[in-house]
Amino acid sequence: MELADKQVVVTGGAGLIGAALTRRLVADNDVTVVDNLSNGIRSSVPDEATFIEGDLTDEAVVADAITGDVDLVFHLAADKYVNADAPREQFEANGEMTYNVLERMDDVGVESIAFTSSSTVYGEAPRPTPEDYAPLEPISEYGAAKLSEESLLSVYAHSHDFSVWNFRFANIVGPRYGAGVVPDFIYKLSEDPETLTIRGNGRQEKSYMTLDDCIDAMCYVVEHADDAVNTYNLGTRTTTSVNRIADIISNEMGVDPDYEYTGGDRGWTGDVPKMRLSIEKLAALGWEPSASSDEAIRQGVRQLLNDPENEPHLG
Numbered sequence: 312m313e314l315a316d317k318q319v320v321v322t323g324g325a326g327l328i329g330a331a332l333t334r335r336l337v338a339d340n341d342v343t344v345v346d347n348l349s350n351g352i353r354s355s356v357p358d359e360a361t362f363i364e365g366d367l368t369d370e371a372v373v374a375d376a377i378t379g380d381v382d383l384v385f386h387l388a389a390d391k392y393v394n395a396d397a398p399r400e401q402f403e404a405n406g407e408m409t410y411n412v413l414e415r416m417d418d419v420g421v422e423s424i425a426f427t428s429s430s431t432v433y434g435e436a437p438r439p440t441p442e443d444y445a446p447l448e449p450i451s452e453y454g455a456a457k458l459s460e461e462s463l464l465s466v467y468a469h470s471h472d473f474s475v476w477n478f479r480f481a482n483i484v485g486p487r488y489g490a491g492v493v494p495d496f497i498y499k500l501s502e503d504p505e506t507l508t509i510r511g512n513g514r515q516e517k518s519y520m521t522l523d524d525c526i527d528a529m530c531y532v533v534e535h536a537d538d539a540v541n542t543y544n545l546g547t548r549t550t551t552s553v554n555r556i557a558d559i560i561s562n563e564m565g566v567d568p569d570y571e572y573t574g575g576d577r578g579w580t581g582d583v584p585k586m587r588l589s590i591e592k593l594a595a596l597g598w599e600p601s602a603s604s605d606e607a608i609r610q611g612v613r614q615l616l617n618d619p620e621n622e623p624h625l626g
Contacts, residue, residue, distance in 0.1 A: 312382075312383060312423060312474070312533055312534060312537075313534060314336065314339065314340060314383075314530055314533060314534055315339040315340065316339065316340065317340045317341070317382040317383055318340070318341050318343075318380050318381045318382050318383075319336055319340045319341070319342045319343070319381070319382065319383050319384075319385065320342075320343045320344075320345065320376055320377055320381050320383070320384045320385070321333050321336070321342060321343070321344050321345075321360075321384075321385045321387065322344075322345050322346070322367060322376070322384065322385070322386045322387055322388035322408075322412065323345075323346055323350070323351065323386075323387035323388035323389065323427075324342075324344030324345065324346055324351070324356060324360070324362075324385075324387065325344060325346035325348055325350075325351025325352055325353055325355050325356050325362075326346070326350050326351040326355075326387065326391075327483070327485055327522065328387060328427065328483060328522065328525060328526070329344070329346070329351065329385075329387045329388075330351065330352070330355035330356055330357075331485065331522050331523075331525075331526050332385060332387070332526050332529065332530075333356060333357060333360050334357050335526050335530060336530075337357050337359040337360050341361075342359070342360040342361070343360065343361040343362075343363065343376055343381075344356050344360045344361065344362050344363065345362075345363040345364075345365060345367065345372065345373075345375075345376040345388070346362075346363075346364065346388065347364065347365060347366040347367075347388075348364060349390075350390075350391060363375055363376050366408075367388050367407075367408035367411055367412060368404055368407050368408055368411065370411055370415070373411045373412060373415045374415060377412065377415045377416060377419060377421060378419060379419040379420055379421070381416075381419075381421045382421070382423060383421075383423040383424070383425065383533070384412060384416060384421065384423070384424045384425070385424075385425045385427075385529075386408075386409065386412055386424055386425065386426050386427070387427045388408055389405045389408065389427070389456075390404055390405055390453075391453075392453070393431060393451050393453045393454070393579075393581055393582065394451070394579040394580065394581055394582070395452070395453065398451075398452035398453070399452070401452060401453065401456065402452045402453075402455065402456045405453075405456045405457075405460065406456055406459060406460060406463075409426075409460045409463060409464075410463060412424070413463065413464070413467050413473075416467075416473070417467065417471050417473075422471070422472060422473045422474060423473065423474045424464065424467075424473060424474070424475055424476070425475075425476040425478070425529065425533055426460065426461070426464055426475065426476065426477050426478065427478050427480060428457045428458075428460070428461055428477045428478060428479045428480070428542075429453070429454060429457045429479060429480055430479050430480060430481055430544070430546070430583075430586055430588055431449055431450075431451055431453055431454030431457060431581075431583065432447050432449055432454050432457050432458040432461065432479060433447060433448075433449070433454075433479075433583075433586075434447065434448040434449045434450045434454065434583065435448075435450060435583055435584075435585075438585060438586065438587040439548075439587045439588060439589035439590075440544070440586075440587070440588050440589055441544075441589040441591065441592065442479070442542050442543065442544055442589070442592055450581055450583065451580075451581030451582075452581070453581070454581070461477055461542070464477065464540070465540055468539040468540045469539060469540075473539070474537070474539065474541075475539065475540045475541065476529075476532055476533050476536065476541045476542075476543070477540065477541065477542040477543070478528075478529055478532070478543060478545050479542065479543070479544045479545065479588065480520075480525070480545050480546070481517065481518035481519060481520050481544075481545060481546030481547065481586070481588055482517055482518065482519045482520065483519075483520050483521075483522055483525045484519050484520070484521060484522065484607050484608060484610070484611030485521065485522025485523070485525075485611055485614060486522070486611075486614035486615060486618050492553060492556055492578075493556065493560065493608065493611055493612060493615065494615060496556065496557055496560045497560060497564070497612065497615055497616065500560065500561065500564055500566055500568060501564075503568075504564070504566040504568060505566075505568055505569065506568050506569050506570075506571060507557055507561070507568040507569070507570050507571070508571045508572075508573065509553060509554070509557060509570055509571065509572050509573070510553075510572075510573050510578035510579065511553065511572065511573060511574070511575050511576060511577050511578045511582070511584070512572055512574065512575060512576060513552065513553045513554040513557070513570065513572055514552055514553070514554065514576070514584075515552065515553045515576070515577060515578060515582070515584045515585065516550045516551065516552045516553075516584070516585045516586075516587075517550055517551065517583075517585070517586040517587070517604075518546040518547050518549065518550050518551075518586060518587050518588060518604050519547070519551055519604045519605075519607040519608050519611070520545060520546050520547055520600060520602075520604075520607055521600075521601070521602050521606075521607045521610055521611070522611075523601075524547075524600045524601055524602060524607070525545055527598070528543075528545045528593065528598055528600070529545070531596070531597070531598045532593070532596065532598070535596055535597065535598075536596060543592060543593050543596075544588035544589060544590055544592065544593060545588075545590075545593065546587070546588040546590055546600075547590070547600045547602070547603055547604045547607065548587075548590060548600075548603075549587075549603045549604040549605065550585075550586075550587050550604050551604040551605050551607075551608055553578075554570070555605065555608075556608055557570060559605070559608050559609050559612060560612050563609065563612045563613060563616060564616065
């Protein structure tokens, strides 16, 4: 699908990825953003986009956002914390939002949807993990929810003639985001530059991707992949350990803290200690990331440190 002269809805469009995607899309499309602002920032949404504040568990909000003239929905809205305090409520809310979106699309004849899934659907899989790896055995409720939502999207693709693009993300780093290891370390070192407490043993190792590369890859896949269900890993060919992240952040902040560890091979229940996605399918489609995992971390750290608007959102 060519991303030009289209009516596009971006759910979760005030979040880190959603706002950046919206900024890319508004240049050539009419974009409506719907977000309840639980994770997003209203000022991140460009003025050129129509903004609807509301929760997609409310069918009236979904009906307001998705009308028959819409060409494509980018569905990013979700409770995104892997170690949520209320995992059952998170599982139910994320599933309800996706089901509401799909039912509304079907009712008004909108048949194209791009969905942000997650590498957590794989669980603790061999690395690098390809899209056709099986069995998929997530170890967190968040990953289980994403897998169930992918399954529902498959139903709509094969039984309702939808076109579906699923994106299984690595870790995305960029400006103005308030969750994850990078802002956590920056916040801790801002409070105490002498000591840094690291969850687990510091040897956890994952792929990190720049926000710009993520948005570019999403748009490229939508424009070039045309199966009923198009599932793509988005990541890099390299990984970065938690210890390496701490080193990069310390270097960028000009501090030299002692590291303390909570112990164990993972940061929390449901954390996958080591993750690297295969991006061979993405490369075969014609797209490659511009930055390695280490480079993505360093760019993200510099963006967070240099943007004065970040301070209220760290921690």
